[in-house]
Amino acid sequence: xxxxxxxxxxxxxxxxxxxxxxxxxxxxxxxxxxxxxxxxxxxxxxxxxxxxxxxxxxxxxxxxxxxxxxxxxxxxxxxxxxxxxxxxxxxxxxxxxxxxxxxxxxxxxxxxxxxxxxxxxxxxxxxxxxxxxxxxxxxxxxxxxxxxxxxxxxxxxxxxxxxxxxxxxxxxxxxxxxxxxxxxxxxxxxxxxxxxxxxxxxxxxxxxxxxxxxxxxxxxxxxxxxxxxxxxxxxxxxxxxxxxxxxxxxxxxxxx
Amino acid sequence: xxxxxxxxxxxxxxxxxxxxxxxxxxxxxxxxxxxxxxxxxxxxxxxxxxxxxxxxxxxxxxxxxxxxxxxxxxxxxxxxxxxxxxxxxxxxxxxxxxxxxxxxxxxxxxxxxxxxxxxxxxxxxxxxxxxxxxxxxxxxxxxxxxxxxxxxxxxxxxxxxxxxxxxxxxxxxxxxxxxxxxxxxxxxxxxxxxxxxxxxxxxxxxxxxxxxxxxxxxxxxxxxxxxxxxxxxxxxxxxxxxxxxxxxxxxxxxxxxxxxxxxxxxxxxxxxxxxxxxxxxxxxxxxxxxxxxxxxxxxxxxxxxxxxxxxxxxxxxxxxxxxxxxxxxxxxxxxxxxxxxxxxxxxxxxxxxxxxxxxxxxxxxxxxxxxxxxxxxxxxxxxxxxxxxxxxxxxxxxxxxxxxxxxxxxxxxxxxx
Numbered sequence: 326x327x328x329x330x331x332x333x334x335x336x337x338x339x340x341x342x343x344x345x346x347x348x349x350x351x352x353x354x355x356x357x358x359x360x361x362x363x364x365x366x367x368x369x370x371x372x373x374x375x376x377x378x379x380x381x382x383x384x385x386x387x388x389x390x391x392x393x394x395x396x397x398x399x400x401x402x403x404x405x406x407x408x409x410x411x412x413x414x415x416x417x418x419x420x421x422x423x424x425x426x427x428x429x430x431x432x433x434x435x436x437x438x439x440x441x442x443x444x445x446x447x448x449x450x451x452x453x454x455x456x457x458x459x460x461x462x463x464x465x466x467x468x469x470x471x472x473x474x475x476x477x478x479x480x481x482x483x484x485x486x487x488x489x490x491x492x493x494x495x496x497x498x499x500x501x502x503x504x505x506x507x508x509x510x511x512x513x514x515x516x517x518x519x520x521x522x523x524x525x526x527x528x529x530x531x532x533x534x535x536x537x538x539x540x541x542x543x544x545x546x547x548x549x550x551x552x553x554x555x556x557x558x559x560x561x562x563x564x565x566x567x568x569x570x571x572x573x574x575x576x577x578x579x580x581x
Numbered sequence: 582x583x584x585x586x587x588x589x590x591x592x593x594x595x596x597x598x599x600x601x602x603x604x605x606x607x608x609x610x611x612x613x614x615x616x617x618x619x620x621x622x623x624x625x626x627x628x629x630x631x632x633x634x635x636x637x638x639x640x641x642x643x644x645x646x647x648x649x650x651x652x653x654x655x656x657x658x659x660x661x662x663x664x665x666x667x668x669x670x671x672x673x674x675x676x677x678x679x680x681x682x683x684x685x686x687x688x689x690x691x692x693x694x695x696x697x698x699x700x701x702x703x704x705x706x707x708x709x710x711x712x713x714x715x716x717x718x719x720x721x722x723x724x725x726x727x728x729x730x731x732x733x734x735x736x737x738x739x740x741x742x743x744x745x746x747x748x749x750x751x752x753x754x755x756x757x758x759x760x761x762x763x764x765x766x767x768x769x770x771x772x773x774x775x776x777x778x779x780x781x782x783x784x785x786x787x788x789x790x791x792x793x794x795x796x797x798x799x800x801x802x803x804x805x806x807x808x809x810x811x812x813x814x815x816x817x818x819x820x821x822x823x824x825x826x827x828x829x830x831x832x833x834x835x836x837x838x839x840x841x842x843x844x845x846x847x848x849x850x851x852x853x854x855x856x857x858x859x860x861x862x863x864x865x866x867x868x869x870x871x872x873x874x875x876x877x878x879x880x881x882x883x884x885x886x887x888x889x890x891x892x893x894x895x896x897x898x899x900x901x902x903x904x905x906x907x908x909x910x911x912x913x914x915x916x917x918x919x920x921x922x923x924x925x926x927x928x929x930x931x932x933x934x935x936x937x938x939x940x941x942x943x944x945x946x947x948x949x950x951x952x953x954x955x956x957x958x959x960x961x962x963x964x965x966x967x968x969x970x971x972x973x974x975x976x977x978x979x980x981x982x983x984x985x986x987x988x989x990x991x992x993x994x995x996x997x998x
Contacts, residue, residue, distance in 0.1 A: 351931050352665045380817045384932070384943055384960040394928075394949040418634045438945065440932055440960070444817070444831070447838055451932065473820025476968035499622035499997060508627060515634055543636050547951045548925040 333448060336376050341367055348453075354440075356451040364454050365465045371441060371450070372470055379441035379450060382467065385477035387485035388436045391511040396547040418515040418541040425512045435462040435487050439474075456487060466492040484509035514539060587615055594623055598701045598983045601993030605970075607982070614982055617974040619967055624997040632957045636923025637663055638736065640954075645731035647959060648995035651690040652722075653682045654937040655995075656735040658959075661841060662933035662946040663737040666926045667898060673843070674889040675739035680843040681880035682725070682734070683935070684873040685777070688784075689718040690938035690990075691866045691873075695791055698863070698987040702804045707794050714787055717780055724748055724773045737924075738899045739892035744884065748776040774881050781877040788870055795863070805859035809973045809985035812857060819972065820965035823940025824990065828865050829857030835936035847879045859988040866990075869938075898924045923952040939963055939990050961995035 333355055334347050344363040348356035359367045371377045397419075420426065435456040442449055456462030466489035467474040478489040479498040486507035489495060497504060501521075506513055516539050519532045587610050593599035602623035608616040628647060632640040644659045645652040657679060664670065671679075692711045699707035719729040724745050726732035734741050750769040751757050757765060768779040795801045811821065816829040826833050834851045836844040852868035854861030892899050900919045901912035928950040934943035940962025947956040966989045974982045 349929070351929060352933070354932055356930065382820060383822070383934075383941065384945060384958070386945060386958040388947060388956050393955060396951065417630065438958075440943070440945065444833055449932070451930075471820070472818045473965050473968065476964060480964075497622075499625040501622070509630055515630065541634070543922060543952070545951050545953050546922055546925065547949065 333450070340370065340374070340376075345452075348451075354449045354451050356453065359452050359454045361454045361457055361464060365467070365470070367452070368439075368467055368470050371452070377443065377450075378445045379443045379448075381442045381444065382439060382471035382473045382477075383442045383449075384438075384440040385467070385474055385481065386438055387481035387487050387509070388438055389485055389509065389511045390434050390436060394547065395545070397541075397544040398546045417511055417513065419539050421514050421516060421535070421539055422506075422518045425514060432459070434459045435485060437464050437481060437487060439467070462487045463490050464488070465490050466495075468492055483507070486510065592982070594620075598986065600697065600986060600991045602997075603967075603986070603991065603993060605982070605986075607974075607979070609979065612978050614974045614977055614979065617971045617982065619970055621964075621967065621993070622997050624993045626998065628998045629957050629959065632954055634953065636952050637926065637954065638923060640957075641736065642731060642733045644959075645733060646994055647961065647998060648937065648939060648942070648963070648992050649730065650693050650992050651686045651938045651942075652730060652732050653679075653686045653734060654935055655942055655959075656733070657683060657842070658933055658935045658937070658942045658944040659946075659957075660735045660737050661935065662931050662944040662957075663926060665931045665933055666929050666946060666948055667737065667924075668927075669738055669893060669895065669898060671739040671893060672890045674743075674884065674887060675891045676842045677880050677883050677887075678740050678744065678891060679735060680847065681777070681877055681884065683842065684876045684880070685718060685721055687938040688870055688873045688877070689715055691870045692718070694866060694938075694990050695795075695863075699795065701983050701987040702801065704795060704798070704801060707791055710787070710790055710794070714784065717776075720748075721773065721777060721780075724776075736892070736899070738895060739890070741892075743891045744773045746772050748773050774885055777877060778881045781874045781881070784874045785871060788867060792867060796867075802860060804980075804984050805863060805988070807856075808859045808977065808981045809988065810856060810858045811969075811973060815969075815972065816857065819969035821940070821969065822962050822965070823936065823938070824862055824865050824869070825940060825962075825966055827851065828854035828862035830854055835934060835941060839934070841933075841935060843880070843883075847876045849876050859984050862988045925950060925952045926954075934960070937962060939992070939995075940966065942995075959995070959998060961998060963989070963991045963993075963996040964998075967991055967996055 337345055337347065337357060341363070344360050344367060346358045348358060350356060371379045433455045436453050437456070438451060438453045440449060440451055454464060456464050464487055466478055468478065469491065475494070476498060478492055479494070479496060481487050482489060482495050483497040483499050484507055500508065506518065508517070516535050516537050518535060520535045521530060521532050523529070524531045587608050589606060589608050592605035592607055594602045594604040599605065604620040604623065606618040606620060607614055628643045632643060641656055641659065644655040647655050692715045696708040696711035699705070722732055723729045726734040726741065748769040748771065750766040751762055753762055768776050811819070811825065811829050813829045813831045816826050816831060821829070830853050832851065832853060835841070837851055849872045852865045852872070854865050896912065896915035900916050901909070905912040906916045926948040928948055930945070930947040932943055932945045934941050941960065942962060943960030945958040945960065946954055949955040970985065970989070973985050977985065
């Protein structure tokens with residue numbers, strides 16, 4: 326991060342034209358979206374080209390963009406009906422497997438996000454591609470280019486069901502042997518499907534349907550009025566602190 | 582001639598040298614490893630999915646339980662990611678405290694590593710020595726956060742509270758009394774900072790003790806020199822970070838290269854290995870402990886001279902103090918909102934990494950503007966290291982596999998998440 330981010334973005338557009346589209350860059354990491362068809366080609370160039378030389382794939386993960394930006398609580402307008410502002414949320418903690426939301430095809434649901442690191446230029450880059458088919462998400466595998474992608478892709482396959490074409494050993498990695506479903510998908514219930522326990526009569530471990538009810542403690546709320554940098558509220562906090570300090574002095578400097 | 586076939590054996594999941602719950606399926610040719618296939622996930626708790634279902638602050642406790650040997654470093658990555666999206670920066674004193682506790686954590690992690698690695702390779706005494714010091718590190722954790730391990734001390738906007746003025750001493754009991762009690766309480770007269778200072782000053786001599794037991798020990802060298810060699814290129818390919826990378830001679834330390842907190846203001850050296858074997862990784866870790874002590878002393882020095890806030894004053898993210906809340910309507914409203922709803926983080930995504938004791942611990946955070954993360958992914962160093970074990974262990978003897986697993990410094994809390 327010694328160099329400004331701008332040259333990298335220019336280098337990328339010069340080299341790959343419309344196969345990549347630049348996103349924002351926060352804290353010095355440029356985000357780039359790559360066409361799935363050009364995924365391997367772009368990645369190979371990112372590793373081998375002198376100007377990029379991203380020697381290491383630090384991280385790879387799947388993201389399920391289902392229900393992105395959905396709120397469970399209306400906050401824009403106040404109502405006169407007390408708790409009537411609650412809306413039917415579909416967050417993962419709200420349903421069980423039988424009642425899971427069935428989404429019609431939403432475009433660009435499964436994304437694969439990769440973080441690359443170049444030791445030479447001391448630079449990070451975030452690249453992302455989306456699986457073209459939502460029913461059967463398939464993305465080319467990066468194992469040939471960076472071998473560290475191996476387990477990360479297995480993880481993304483296990484948790485999101487993203488199939489990596491060309492992966493030498495695409496098995497489940499984190500979930501139980503014989504597990505069904507892909508637990509990190511947004512339409513997979515937080516409580517899961519089966520519970521496991523030891524049955525003393527049968528003398529073995531058995532699987533049963535879960536008995537617990539889905540439950541959400543704090544609803545998911547979206548607030549778009551980003552208010553965190555305003556001095557006004559810092560001022561409010563300072564005022565409160567001052568007031569307390571003043572009271573303390575008035576009370577003869579007594580502690581609390 | 583009799584046909585000799587390879588056979589497959591299970592190493593773990595209930596094996597003391599598997600460092601938790603690793604099931605390693607080994608294909609053996611006699612006593613030589615032909616193929617190693619780790620089965621992980623026995624400790625999978627879906628931390629990332631749980632974090633998606635909770636307001637930001639409530640997940641900090643989960644971070645302690647990922648790599649449960651370096652608790653505060655995990656918190657640091659997560660808290661930094663949130664802070665970056667919020668666009669806030671904690672006050673300098675909080676940053677210094679974080680730097681100090683990151684190093685205390687690194688020290689404690691390496692202590693436990695040297696202890697358990699010693700036991701794995703048959704050096705029992707190091708374990709007892711290292712736990713003697715680790716007890717004091719646990720006391721520092723307890724003094725500052727109230728918990729010996731799972732601190733939940735770092736918060737977005739700073740740290741939970743300032744360092745305590747008193748270091749709690751041992752009380753007299755049937756087991757601790759007389760001279761022993763006096764010795765134990767010797768450093769505990771003053772504040773926590775005094776205690777940490779005494780500890781960090783003294784610790785070099787303690788590390789010397791470990792080194793007399795191991796560094797030139799013939800058995801130790803026989804077990805580690807030339808075992809599990811990772812070449813620099815291979816290390817980069819396999820996604821190795823931290824000591825695994827530096828042990829192979831690659832000069833890469835996030836504290837130097839992409840400094841965070843106050844690491845750009847402290848003076849320390851980054852030790853490098855030469856051959857990338859288990860012995861070099863041991864040497865690097867030992868030297869890192871000495872460097873940590875050096876950083877801790879610099880932090881203590883600064884913190885003693887510069888009192889101040891350890892939390893931002895920003896009611897939108899940081900709850901008001903109880904006193905303020907009782908006295909001021911604004912503060913009361915903010916307190917209520919923060920504890921029932923939490924704070925909303927502006928939409929966006931970020932990746933924050935810290936140099937955790939085991940390597941690069943990263944937090945990839947996606948927010949859609951809600952009070953809960955939309956997606957959070959933790960990049961655990963151990964996960965990448967373990968994935969390379971087939972390459973490292975192939976061709977070695979079974980007993981060497983133990984040495985390799987040990988020097989990878991695995992903790993299954995973070996591998997399985």
